Amino acid sequence: MDLGIIGQAAGLFAVTNIDDILLLSLFFAQGAGHRGSTRKIVLGQYAGFTAILAVAVAAAFGATFLPESAIPYLGLLPLALGVKAAWQTWKSHGRGEDDDAQAEAHGPTSLEVAAVTFANGGDNIGVYVPVFATASIGGMTVYAIVFLVLVAVWCFAGRYFATRPVVAKALSRWGHILLPLVLMAIGLLILVEGGAFGL
Known part of the structure; x- marks a missing residue:
């Protein structure tokens, strides 16, 4: 395995997914103390990122399941x-x-995490496609493996930050306000930057 490609893949993943650590921290904070929430978040993150990877690989081979004009509308998710x-x-x-704690008792679902991950990674597809299109099948496989390994690292980092006492205290106090604001801001940013609805 070429170490140069591994390094490039790791760098590309880090640059295009840095904002996911904040989202994951918020999800882990929302699910804190709820049975099975870590598994749901990790499954959702993998599902969302695998979908991004599948669309990017397909587009690199010339198949366009998702027209470029549709990508900005992912911000609606x-x-x-x-x-x-x-x-x-x-x-x-x-x-x-008391009811507030009850309302959040379920924590985030895998589907919610996957939807946010996929929508937030819509712009990643545009970055990955030319890289994949110019890579060999072997190179593309290395990129995919490195990306999928780093998803686990990102999940660990998000959970780590969410469980640090200072961060956990802040997230438990403000997370229920911060998560909706961050999700809405990401959605609006995707819509505006992509020129959806003529914005």
Whole structure:
């Protein structure tokens, strides 16, 4: 295995997914203390990233399952999930703190994590396609393996940050407000940067 390609793959993954660590930390904080939430978050992250990888590899071979003009509209996914999370927070705030804990008792689902990961990685597809298109099958395989290994590292890093006492305290206090805001901001950013709806 060529160490140069491994280094390039690791660098490309890190640069294109740095914002995922914040999202993962928020998801892990939301799921803290809820049985099975770590497994759901990791599964969701893998599902979302595998979908990004599949679309990028297919596009590198000339298949376009997702027209380029549709990518900006992926911003609607995190925007909708952010609005839903904000609504739940607002609703539970009116019922008191005990109900607030009850409202978040499920933690994030695998599907929610996968949807946000895929939508947030829409721009990654545009970066990965030319790299994959110019790589050999072996090179593309190395990229895919390195990316999938680094997804696990990212999940570990997100969980690590979410469980640091200072960070955990801040996230437990503000996470229910921060998560909807971050999701909505990501959604709007994807929509605006992609020129969706003529923005």
